[in-house]
Amino acid sequence: MKAVILCAGEGERxxxxxxxxxxxxxxxxxxxxxxxxxxxxxxxxxxxLSINLxxxxxxxxxxxxxxxxxxxxITYSHEEELQGxxxxxxxxxxxxxxxxxxxxxDILTSLNLAKLEAFHDAHGGVxxxxxxxxxxxxxxxxxxxxxxxxxxALHHAPGDFSHGNLGNAALYLLEPEILEFLPLQGPxxxxxxxxxxxxxxxxxxxxxxxxxxxLDIGTHARYEEAQRRYA
Numbered sequence: 001m002k003a004v005i006l007c008a009g010e011g012e013r014x015x016x017x018x019x020x021x022x023x024x025x026x027x028x029x030x031x032x033x034x035x036x037x038x039x040x041x042x043x044x045x046x047x048x049l050s051i052n053l054x055x056x057x058x059x060x061x062x063x064x065x066x067x068x069x070x071x072x073x074i075t076y077s078h079e080e081e082l083q084g085x086x087x088x089x090x091x092x093x094x095x096x097x098x099x100x101x102x103x104x105x106d107i108l109t110s111l112n113l114a115k116l117e118a119f120h121d122a123h124g125g126v127x128x129x130x131x132x133x134x135x136x137x138x139x140x141x142x143x144x145x146x147x148x149x150x151x152x153a154l155h156h157a158p159g160d161f162s163h164g165n166l167g168n169a170a171l172y173l174l175e176p177e178i179l180e181f182l183p184l185q186g187p188x189x190x191x192x193x194x195x196x197x198x199x200x201x202x203x204x205x206x207x208x209x210x211x212x213x214x215l216d217i218g219t220h221a222r223y224e225e226a227q228r229r230y231a
Contacts, residue, residue, distance in 0.1 A: 007105035008054035029230030052088040084187035086194035125204035134167030141168040
């Protein structure tokens with residue numbers, strides 16, 4: 001597998017911390033958040049990484065370099081204008097020639113990727129979304145599924161419990177074929193654009209329910225919680 005790490009966001013909810021430091025470089029314990037992410041991917045032998053950049057992107061590239069000190073190979077895309085979460089994939093489309101993990105740059109996790117991969121391989125389809133039960137439908141996208149774990153629809157935040165309580169955990173395992181449904185230009189979002197287009201075309205997407213922690217550090221409260229856990 002390969003991996004895409006989405007690092008272009010401006011981290012507005014974490015200001016003033018992110019005025020001078022991009023979210024992926026915020027320290028968690030004794031190292032930057034993105035170092036935790038790369039180490040986690042490496043533990044599953046994922047070393048071919050694509051990273052999109054925008055806000056303070058040069059600082060991220062200077063920190064990571066070519067990836068060699070992590071035993072990885074990193075390809076960067078500098079977005080002059082934000083392309084959205086899914087739109088970021090366009091720059092790497094020629095490289096994404098095998099299944100790839102997409103992880104957001106503000107997520108801290110040690111989720112078992114081997115189990116996710118086994119689920120994905122068993123179910124087929126062009127993609128698998130990690131989902132978790134949520135009590136905050138106003139703050140996350142809701143993934144509606146059928147009895148076979150097949151995604152029926154996605155409901156962009158803010159929402160309610162009318163379509164279930166499975167929240168999008170912002171971690172995906174995707175096949176290269178899903179790029180066929182990516183809009184050719186302009187900003188594109190996974191939940192609003194890419195996944196709905198795939199579903200409308202009849203492609204199968206599945207939801208992998210996990211209880212493993214995926215900690216979003218995108219707010220001050222959640223960042224402070226992560227800091228406490230890794231103190």
